[in-house]
Amino acid sequence: MKAWKVEDWCTPREMTLTDLPVPEPGQGQALVRVHAAALNFFDVLMISGKYQVKPPLPFTPGCEMAGEVVAAGPGSVFRPGDRVCGQPGWGAFGEYVLVENDRTDIVPDGVPMHDAAVMPVVYPTAHVALQRRGNLQPGEWVLVTAGAGGVGIAAIQLAKAWGARVIGLAGGEAKCAVCREQGADLALDYTQDGWVDLIRTHTNGHGIDVIVDPVGGEVYDQALKVLAWEGRAVIIGFAGGTIQKIAANRLLLKNASAVGAVWGGYLARDPQRARAVVADCFDLYAQGKIRPAIMRTYGLHEVPDALEALSRRDSWGKLVIDMKAA
Known part of the structure; x- marks a missing residue:
């Protein structure tokens, strides 16, 4: 699979887009084909080693996504074909990502993947x-x-x-x-x-x-x-x-x-409350009371451009990576 790789703490331009093995889902995990990934300011901090969470090097950044489950490990509550969105610890800036039960939710019917990718954070x-x-x-x-x-x-x-x-x-x-x-x-x-x-x-x-x-x-x-x-x-x-x-x-x-x-903190300490919060957000979406504001979409190869726009504060709303974009 194609994915961005951080070898050491770096700037967005110092990451590399490379071929990596598709990961295998373990206990309580599912493998998701990413359709869209959303950017957050803390992504910039994470790749530079300035965020409170420091993944083990090397790693693929990206902490918010939506996609389709293609394989489920033992104990996973998801099944192949499920449309899901979630907040993996990292890994969303690649074609596939592993997700865990308590950090992932089903995307309701009728919600476009771009909008779903913006909902988890x-x-x-x-x-x-x-x-x-x-x-x-x-x-x-x-x-x-x-x-x-x-x-x-x-x-x-x-x-x-x-x-x-x-x-x-x-x-x-x-x-x-x-x-x-x-x-x-x-x-x-x-x-x-x-x-x-x-x-x-x-x-x-x-x-x-x-x-x-x-x-x-x-x-x-x-x-x-x-x-x-x-x-x-x-x-x-x-x-x-x-x-x-x-x-x-x-x-x-x-x-x-x-x-x-x-x-x-709710994802780790009170997953039941966290799931209720996400469900309420999707309910408000269904009622038309909230609607993600997506300024621009980028292709996977443009992740550094998107991260730099975010760090310069040149953007408003959300920036989204479309995995199907050329």
């Missing part, structure tokens, strides 16, 4: 950030930093589906327009001064009930200034490069809280 991440950790209630105000990113768009769509009022932050007017197109009631450019005051004005002084932040750094620090009474500031990452430093006095004075939300 960003939508469940936004789901648990808003509902489980953020305790979002209808009518509350939600602030989504990096609102034009994959998780950001998922959070905007889910928050609107659950009856919230949403403000998206993004870098530049083009990405602010994406936030509005995806349902945000207001989109503000965080590179411009004054967005904190604009939030106060737009919410009539109420502030933000739930902050969903994958950015960290100065953006998070400024967002805490508009956290409402008993607000919840949910940390899901630090793509800006600086880990959040919480001004605890802001939490104390607002009777507020700062909490973390790591989707992968």
